Amino acid sequence: MKRLFTAAVLLLTFLIAPQANAQRFLMDLVDTTNQMGKGMLSIYERYNRVRISGYIQPQFQYTLQEGAETFAGGNFSPMSNNRFTLRRGRLRVDYAHLNENNDPTSYFVFQFDGTERGVAIRDFWGRFYENRFRIFALTTGMFARPFGHEVNLSSANRESPERGRMSQLLMRTERDIGIMLTVTSRKSLSWSQKLKLDVGVFNGQGMSGTSDYDSHKDVIGRLSMKPTRINALGGATLSAAVSGYAGGITSQSGTVYKTRMKENAFQSVKDSSGRNYARVLPRNYAGADFQIFFPNRVGKTELRAEYVFGKQTATSASSETPGIYPVSNGQKDPLYVRNFNGAYFYFLQHLGSLNHLFVLKYDWYDPNSKISGNAVTGAAGFSKADLRYDTVGMGYVYVANESLKFTLYYDLVRNEKSAIKGFEKDVRDDVLTCRVQYSF
Secondary structure (H helix, E strand, O other), X not given: OXXXXXXXXXXXXXXXXXXXXXXXXXXXXXXXXXXHHHHHHHHHHHOOOEEEEEEEEEEEEEEOOOOOOOOOOOOOOOOOOEEEEEEEEEEEEEXXXXXXXXXXXXXEEEXXXXXXXXXXXXXXXXXXXXOOOOOEEEEEEEEEOOOOOOOOEOOOOOOOOOOOHHHHHXXXXXXXXXXXXXXXXXXXXXXXXXXXXXXXXXXXXXXXXXXXOOOOOEEEEEEEEEEEEEHHHOOEEEEEEEEEEEEEEXXXXXXXXXXXXXXXXXXXXXXXXXXXXXXXXXXXXXXXXXXXXXXXXXXXXXXXXXXXXXXXXXXXXXXXXXXXXXXXXXXXXXXXXXXXXXXXXXXXXXXXXXXXXXXXXXXXXXXXXOOOHHHOOHXXXXXXXXXXXXXXXXXXXXXXXXXXXXXXXXXXXXXXXXXXXXXXXXXXXXXXXXXXXXEO
């Protein structure tokens, strides 16, 4: 495997041309090797090194039945199958301090999200830069975890209304509190300096909880190749990355459930051995992603793919990472360890103009890859948290100008048929989203 990876890197090295293209990520560096970084620096200089930006996303949604459970912006109310909502309302302030050579020395960001559901902090972090070699940067505070592509792609720029089910369950809110080291060249784009490494240490539960509930910290890393033009593919631009997540949850109960073979069938098997208390149960993920776009006469054709697999520790009712430690009737709940996998694929096509975009997306998430179909039954200790979901999304995006964007998008959601009550057949939970985005 190591030889194969090395050969792939060398092959790309000989194919690439010295040109790069920037993609707006949640944790973009002020990188003067690309046009975005140069533009950001010019804005900071012009406006006393402070930049204020924001966007709002009012939308209307319709689903096929009242009270549908959905990942398209949260569940519908029990007596409602349509709604107007303000999906996001973001206000962000960036501050960059530059030295006498106009190199960034420190960078500070805070961002708030305000909707009809309340106001929440989304980003609150600072970063300082090493300017002797222009290679290192250190980020501390509340910021996006360096794992995968979709998790880090800004909601203002993402073509689909929401991230996939897997991204939302494993890393809800995308952010966490911690520290991250970034290693990448900010001064040139020779082939050896097209790589970027992000490695961070985080609390682990993200922003779905108010405080860390155990001493264990999670280590997250991502090694990526910056967007690079490939002459051998007709001038296409390619970027790719591998990600890893080494984390866990400290069990506060003496009971753990795992999916194991028992009596010739997989079951959720109870383990009540004394060694489970204070034991760190795994949240270990590995993933790979790539993005490639081909320039057309007007616009581009883009393909994206990402695959993630691993072990997830959660609860009986959900495979979502708990924001607070689960408790029922004053007793600590047992945790459930499951093997999972999932992926997403995008096809994006401009329709004769940069203002018109067709979006096709497919994603799946299998929270318990050891079982499927009628093997998912309550008698074996399983629940709806073990069901696989496949989603096909289709949409049209119209960019009226740099501050106004319209999105029409339909999610076809399919759960696997099982022996779980209410999920013997597909649940009617498709969602139509009509959204307007205003930004500045």
